[in-house]
Amino acid sequence: MxxxxxxxxxxxxxxxxxxxxxxxxxxxxxxxxxxxxxxxxxxxxxxxxxxxxxxxxxxxxxxxxxxxxxxxxxxxxxxxxxxxxxxxxxxxxxxxxxxxxxxxxxxxxxxxxxxxxxxxxxxLYVAGTTAVAAVRAVEVEPGDVVVVAGATGGVGAFAVQLAKHAGATVIGTARADDADVLRSWGIVPVEYGDGVAVRIRDAVAALPGGGEAGGVDAFIDTVGAGNVELALELGVAPERIDTIADFDAARTHGVKADGNAAGGGARTLAELAALIVEGALTxxxxxxxxxxxxxxxxxxxxxxxxxxxxxxxxx
Ligand SMILES: NC(=O)c1ccc[n+]([C@@H]2O[C@H](COP(=O)([O-])OP(=O)(O)OC[C@H]3O[C@@H](n4cnc5c(N)ncnc54)[C@H](OP(=O)(O)O)[C@@H]3O)[C@@H](O)[C@H]2O)c1
Missing domain, CATH: 3.90.180.10 (Medium-chain alcohol dehydrogenases, catalytic domain)
Structure with a gap:
């Protein structure tokens, strides 16, 4: 038994x-x-x-x-x-x-x-491969500014690190208590809630060269709760927004909804394990x-x- x-x-x-x-x-x-x-x-x-x-x-x-x-x-x-x-x-x-x-x-x-x-x-399977799929979906390139909503959650904690590893500057939304955790991963923390769009714009403007580039290039939503609409308000192109939590918003706004099913299974598990061994992922x-x-x-x-x-x- x-x-x-x-x-x-x-x-x-x-x-x-x-x-x-x-x-x-x-x-x-x-x-x-x-x-x-x-x-x-x-x-x-x-x-x-x-x-x-x-x-x-x-x-x-x-x-x-x-x-x-x-x-x-x-x-x-x-x-x-x-x-x-x-x-x-x-x-x-x-x-x-x-x-x-x-x-x-x-x-x-x-x-x-x-x-x-x-x-x-x-x-690594549910949270890890879902984050891989989301980062892939928004086509993160070196130099991009990427926002991850729910940055310290199960999927978010993977997504912020993977986007950073792909060369992006990453802004993560979380509650204020989690700001230091995000900073320790090299992520710019922004508190979610009322006024979050202004705080994200301010955070982008405060990045080295951020004032000139002026925007958010890609957005990964692991929460729902209006984050797809927030991404659109920030001027992110629909094809560079991925939500794993708000399928109604994905349908309504034509943004991506790649998650675990697009994550690549066993091959991706091996890749994530290799990143941990390299020290590129905790x-x-x-x-x-x-x-x-x-x-x-x-x-x-x-x-x-x-x-x-x-x-x-x-x-
Ligand atoms: N489509 C797929 O394939 C797939 C795969 C896995 C998960 N999911 C879905 O994705 C969602 C997240 O999963 P998870 O495992 O990451 O959940 P989780 O571990 O419970 O994480 C939730 C996170 O959301 C944050 N949060 C709560 N309200 C927020 C808000 N208004 N704005 C920004 N952040 C907020 C929390 O941050 P604070 O502690 O800072 O408040 C927490 O870190 C769930 O709905 C899950 O069902 C979908």
Missing amino acids: TKAVRFEEYGGSEVLKVVEVERPEPGPGEVRVSVVASSVNPGEAKIRSGELHEMFPTTFPSGEGSDFAGRVERLGDGVTGVSLGDEGIGFSDTRSAHATDVVVPVENIVPKPDAVTWEEAAT VPVDTIYPLERVAEAYDHLAERHVVGKVVLRME
Whole structure:
């Protein structure tokens, strides 16, 4: 037997139970991974609440969890290229990673470098590859000024660093308490809320040479809450705006909505891990919860004021 998160009905975090289930067996081309860490994501909470029923209808009992890091512990028929005990970073397409064991196609895992911690590795699929997709979507070029809304959140923390790594000057919107964190990553902090457009324009004008260039070149919205409209008000071209959170605004204004599905899967996981090894990317881990406290992890995430990622540890 093994432990896994299950829920039997849509609802709040109280419907989440950690239960004993049969240990899953890998089929042909699959591997079973003993999960060391996984991370929690707002999208999972939306699926569990029923908010996304039209898009992702759930059958009960349902598991959850997409991203994980762990050790390969069993190989299905025909699997090559990995060995028992290999440490990997991966993703589940069947939302079953919040468990002590997960079975996935071997293509869904890449090697975990020693320099990448279990916690970091467990955050790379949903938040990391989504940020990669968003940065790609707005075509960040060296010298650009890029605004990221929600700059310290799970996706935002990746997006600001990736845009900076691509050569942009990055302005991140966050609450005032998070300004020092953003400065420590080399990001210009701007407080969100009333008057944010003026504060962003002032921040651009204060950049070296900013007064002459005069504008924001690209905008990544990880929040919703009027940020697409803010980007348009700042004069950003629709094709250089990407939202991962406001699909109505994307339709209305013809801006991009590239997210996890455009993120590139396993190949991108390997690229993100390599950036961590190089020192070009750090993953802030907000809080670590044991699997048994998965409901508390989601309650904490639901406050929507994390810095980086909330992680589950299975061992
Ligand atoms: N489309 C996709 O493929 C995809 C993939 C992943 C996530 N998502 C969605 O993207 C959103 C963000 O996910 P996440 O994992 O980054 O969430 P998260 O970790 O909960 O981060 C939320 C962040 O939003 C910030 N925030 C809250 N209100 C804000 C406002 N009015 N203006 C600017 N920032 C604000 C918070 O910053 P402060 O603490 O500073 O307030 C916090 O850092 C969620 O809606 C999620 O469902 C979509």
